[in-house]
Amino acid sequence: MRMRPVAGVMLRQFYLMRGSPARVLPMFAWVAIDIVLWGFITRYLGSVAGTRVNFVASLLGAVLMWDFFTRIMQGVTTAFLEDVWSRNFLNFFATPLAISEYLTGLIATSILASLVGLSVMLVLASTVFGLSFFALGLALVPFLLILFLFGIALGVLATALVLRLGPASEWMVWPLPALISPFVGVFYPLATLPAWMRAVAHALPPSYVFQDMRAIVAGRAFAVGPLIGGIVLALAQIALCTLFFVRVYRYAVRTGLLARYSAESAN
């Protein structure tokens, strides 16, 4: 893989963000709104329940983790959609740019943007509501890693869907995290779910994060095995989603779909 083309994809996104507050603001705004909303909800629940349950760590922590995952996923997707919106496919894909270089550029952009969002999240949650992510200890590393890897996998899947189904299918991309959230038990134990939903949950790496996070908050030891399994699962899903993207790309090249994204017609 060549680094200059990857840098080119990233530079384009950097220019877009630098010149547009409308693109930069969502990196902070939704995160901040979620923190404020859930921060006060946890404060209220805490006042009602007393000190028996640590709502700040379990609810607000879960919200922040989920926001982090969503930012990663949407970061990949939005970077891709920028090329859809500006009809840039022909310009990009008629160059020596390899698919691996293009996807790496999108993912790297998403990582950098999400880290900015994560920093804001941490500062706001710890200073205003007293949440310390570091109370999760070393487990925080695999937690964030799993969410990060799964965010990439879902982002790549979403871009492949838009490439295959056309620009109008953009609406399908945004609710994907919301569609997944009931299955992964962001706010409740998986045991709450019916059997078929638990079966789905086992195929979704974030399930392992939220299960273990609740265990830590409740003062129990967290299970290392499921976390390793979650990492392996997320890596496998990245590989599968990348293969799916490549397959869709080849289909688009074969059928003229890619050319039609920019050109008036494929004759």
Added chain:
Amino acid sequence: MQNVLDASELCKSYGSLVAVDHVSFSVARGEIVGLLGPNGAGKTTIINMLLGVLAPSSGSIHIAGRDLALERARALERTNFAAVYAALPGNLTVAQNLRVFALIYAIRNAGVRVDELVREFDLERLAHTKCGVLSSGEQTRVALAKAMLNRPELLLLDEPTASLDPSAAQAMRAHIRELARVSGCGILWTSHNMYEVEQVCERVLFLSRGRILLEGDPRRLPAAHGSRTLEELFIHLAREPLDAQQARGPS
């Protein structure tokens, strides 16, 4: 002359619809070849196949000796294009777009090359203007500057002067002819302007219904086929295509 492009037996079908039907042609280094034909003849399909964004159903494409199907990146490193339907992203400035594409083409000293092209295409005044607000003529100049970033051996121009006024179009034609002369790159040029084709192209390919009907010198072809002008020949071919087997071949 050594060929920079060899397209052999290119076919493209969509189900039962045959868009390009066993088309073979070449472009030599420094040569400007016109690809002519009525709307729907298959010109853009051929350009898309040469750019690697549309896979041929069969046939092969070699760019500077590299098989596009097997060595896509190496073949496209030597190619570039400008088309009216592929404007550069309007939400970046001229300089930003050129820098991004310089990196995409993995050009060393990208900043130096961008500065050279900004000067060469008289874009200094527009360097920090977003491409989306440029006039058609200015956008064409930017697209051509982008197309020259990697010093291509093969340049594909799909109606490059379509949205230009006569004066700007004449200046652009002169500029492109000079580029071909100085850089030695082969150019495949599509246009509906027959005057322009006569001015610029050394050879033309007449395409109709996905097949090449005629090939030859645009200044000699009309007389050889009983027409007074290239435009008259174009209209005649578009309405009553010759038998391809009978008509093709240098006049």
